[in-house]
Amino acid sequence: LLDYFDYAPPDPDRDLRRPDPRLNDDDVAGRDAGEDARRFGITRQNAGDWLLIIDESHVTIPQIRAMFAGDKARKDVLVEHGFRLPSALDNRPIRFEEFEAMTPQVLYVSATPAQYELEKTGGEVVELIIRPTGLVDPEVEVRPATGQVPDLLERCRERVERGDRVLITALTKRLCEDLTNYLAEQGFRVRYLHSDIETLERIEILTGLRAGEFDVLVGVNLLREGLDLPEVSLVCILDADKEGYLRSATSLIQLMGRAARNADAKVVLYADSMTDSMRQAIEETERRRARQLAYNKEHGIVPQTIRKSIRRGIEAELKARRQARQATADAEPAIDARELAEALETEMLDAAQEMSFEKAARLRDQLRHVQALLDAHAGEDGPILVRRSEVEESLGIGRGKSGKKRGKKGAKGGSRPPR
Known part of the structure; x- marks a missing residue:
C-alpha cells in the first residue's frame, strides 16, 4: 500500500x-x-504526496514498533534449533524507523494519545470532544473495594430490571470466570470474555449482549477500544486502585468510554484509595463532560441514547459450523485405543517428514494421551474403546488458547463470592 x-x-x-x-x-x-x-525516465508525481491516518494510535503505534522485534525473536529460536533456514530472517516486517521514514504525513486519531503522538504533533492537537448527538461522558462514582461484590450485585440488578446491559472488568481471567459463575448462581444471565476466547466467538458474544441474549458481560482487557455498545448503561471496574497497565489512566478512560453511547450511563470504580491514574482519568472525563453539558445547554440539546441496528453477519455461519462439528463428533464411532495409537504414530511421523512440526507436536500429545490410557488399562484383554474427538477435546484442540471449555458461564464453581 x-x-x-x-x-x-x-x-x-x-x-x-x-x-x-x-x-x-x-x-x-x-x-x-x-x-x-x-x-x-519514470516520473513519480505522487511520491510523498499522501496522508496516513492511524486510528487508535495509542495501540497501533506500539504494535507497529513491536512487529520487527517480535518476528525476529520468534525466528531466531526457529533458526537456532534448525526448524527454519537463516534466510527466513530476510522475510521480515519493516523496522519502526523504516516505517517513520516512508510516511510523509501522519494524522493520529485517539481518545487517549500516547507521549509519542503528542511529541510528533509538535503541539498541533485538534480536540473533537463535542458530540452533535449531545451524549455526554458518563458520571463516575468511586466506591470502596472492600465488599465490592455485594454492591456490584445490587447495581447490576437495578440496571437489568430496566432492560439495560452491564459491563464488568476484572484484573485476571480466573477472577473473571469465578465472578461469572457467582453472578450466574445469583440469577443473572451472564457470560465472560477474555483472551482465551477466540476472536470470532467474541463477535458472537458481543452481538448476543446487544441482542439481549444475556445482560451482564465480564471481561479483562478486551472491553476497550472499538466497542460500540449503546445498550450498556453501567460499567463497573473492579480493583481500580491496582496500579498497572490494566488500570493506567489510558485504560481507565477507554473503559469508561464504553458507556458513553447511553444517555443514562454511569461508571463505578471500586477502590480503597485514589491513585494518580484514577485521578487523571476522572478529571479528564469530567472535563469532557462539562464541555458537552455546556454545549447542550447553549443549543438546547437533550441527549438521547444511540439507536443502532444489530448487524448479523458471520455469527450465524459460525453457529451453524459449530453445530455441524458437534453433530459429527456425536456420530463418530469409537475404536480400539491400540488402533488409534498406531494411526496417530503414523500421522505424526508423516507430519514430521513433511516438516509440519506444529502438527506433529499436536499428534505427539494425542499419542501420549492414548498411551497413558492404554497403560492405565494394562492387562485387560478386551478392546479399550475411545473416540478421537474425545482425545482432542481433553487436550483442548479446537478450543481457546488455554484449552479450557468456553461456555456461557465458564466452568462450574462454588457459591462463595470471589474476593
Missing part, C-alpha cells in the same frame, strides 16, 4: 514501469523516485 501511494504512475492508463521490454518488475522495484527518473 505504501509503495502504491509513493510509486504509482501518475497516469493509470499508461504503465511506465517497462519502457524497455528487457526490464522486469524486479529491476524497477527500488524505493528511490529520483533513481527511477534517472534510469528509466
Whole structure:
C-alpha cells in the first residue's frame, strides 16, 4: 500500500514501469523516485504526496514498533534449533524507523494519545470532544473495594430490571470466570470474555449482549477500544486502585468510554484509595463532560441514547459450523485405543517428514494421551474403546488458547463470592 501511494504512475492508463521490454518488475522495484527518473525516465508525481491516518494510535503505534522485534525473536529460536533456514530472517516486517521514514504525513486519531503522538504533533492537537448527538461522558462514582461484590450485585440488578446491559472488568481471567459463575448462581444471565476466547466467538458474544441474549458481560482487557455498545448503561471496574497497565489512566478512560453511547450511563470504580491514574482519568472525563453539558445547554440539546441496528453477519455461519462439528463428533464411532495409537504414530511421523512440526507436536500429545490410557488399562484383554474427538477435546484442540471449555458461564464453581 505504501509503495502504491509513493510509486504509482501518475497516469493509470499508461504503465511506465517497462519502457524497455528487457526490464522486469524486479529491476524497477527500488524505493528511490529520483533513481527511477534517472534510469528509466519514470516520473513519480505522487511520491510523498499522501496522508496516513492511524486510528487508535495509542495501540497501533506500539504494535507497529513491536512487529520487527517480535518476528525476529520468534525466528531466531526457529533458526537456532534448525526448524527454519537463516534466510527466513530476510522475510521480515519493516523496522519502526523504516516505517517513520516512508510516511510523509501522519494524522493520529485517539481518545487517549500516547507521549509519542503528542511529541510528533509538535503541539498541533485538534480536540473533537463535542458530540452533535449531545451524549455526554458518563458520571463516575468511586466506591470502596472492600465488599465490592455485594454492591456490584445490587447495581447490576437495578440496571437489568430496566432492560439495560452491564459491563464488568476484572484484573485476571480466573477472577473473571469465578465472578461469572457467582453472578450466574445469583440469577443473572451472564457470560465472560477474555483472551482465551477466540476472536470470532467474541463477535458472537458481543452481538448476543446487544441482542439481549444475556445482560451482564465480564471481561479483562478486551472491553476497550472499538466497542460500540449503546445498550450498556453501567460499567463497573473492579480493583481500580491496582496500579498497572490494566488500570493506567489510558485504560481507565477507554473503559469508561464504553458507556458513553447511553444517555443514562454511569461508571463505578471500586477502590480503597485514589491513585494518580484514577485521578487523571476522572478529571479528564469530567472535563469532557462539562464541555458537552455546556454545549447542550447553549443549543438546547437533550441527549438521547444511540439507536443502532444489530448487524448479523458471520455469527450465524459460525453457529451453524459449530453445530455441524458437534453433530459429527456425536456420530463418530469409537475404536480400539491400540488402533488409534498406531494411526496417530503414523500421522505424526508423516507430519514430521513433511516438516509440519506444529502438527506433529499436536499428534505427539494425542499419542501420549492414548498411551497413558492404554497403560492405565494394562492387562485387560478386551478392546479399550475411545473416540478421537474425545482425545482432542481433553487436550483442548479446537478450543481457546488455554484449552479450557468456553461456555456461557465458564466452568462450574462454588457459591462463595470471589474476593
